[in-house]
Amino acid sequence: MRTLSFTAIAVLATVTLFGCGSASQSMQSADAGAIPDWFTSIPKDPAVFYAANTQVSQDLQLAIDKATQGARTEISRMVETKITGLQARFTEETGTANNAQLLDMFTQANKSVVASSLTGSRVSKQKQMKDGNNWRAYVLVEYPTGAASAALAQRIKANDDLYTRFRASQTFKELDDEVKKYEESKKQ
Structure with a gap:
């Protein structure tokens, strides 16, 4: 009986030791040379917002979804900043900085456009690779700046008071020019 107990303990100890030893080797990082060029040098274009992201998951689709969501979140930050x-510029130009109702309308338009940037963006490039026991997904998401401007202009036009004040400003002329360029590019 002692021999059986001793053998069982020895087998259990051996399995435990080998189990711990192999876990550290199974999680190797992806080769740095495998990182896509478009991820390390994000394209620059004044007509398009670009954002790259990478995520890791045991499930390939989840890694892709997480990376896409991360890039879209970054694009919405860019749109919000713009x-x-x-x-x-509008409040400075028109002197309406103290008009709470007008500022609230602009804020609502901002939120609406940022939300639409998440749905209007698209994955332009992606790459997946094995990263140890996980999948790593790289994505590049793009969103035309003209689409953001068009969404903002549409939201402003929906509010007569805001639109009347905004239309007379130089800022509106610049926004309108950008929307026209975007509409022309869609026709080509």
């Missing part, structure tokens, strides 16, 4: 800049 709209906030337009709002600041």
Whole structure:
């Protein structure tokens, strides 16, 4: 009986030791040379917002979904920054910085456009690779700046008071020009 107990303990100890030893070797990082060029050098184009992201998961589709969501979140930050800049220029130009109702309308338009940027964006490039026991997904998401401008202009036009004040500003002329360029590019 002692021999059987001793053998069982020895087998259990051996399995435990080998089990711990192999786990550290199974999680190897992806080769740095396998990182896509478009991930390390994100394209720059004044007509398009680009964002790259990478995520890891045991499930390939989940890694892709997480990376796509991360890139879209970054694009919405870019869109929000652009709209906030337009709002600041508009309020400075028209002297409406103290008009709470007008600022609230602009804020609502901003939120609406940022939300639409998540649905209007698209994955332009992606790459997946094995990373140890997991999958690593790289994605590049793009969103035309003209689409953001068009969504903002549409939202502003829906509010007569905001549209009347905004239409007379230089900021609106610039926004309108950008929307026209975007509409022309869609026709080609």
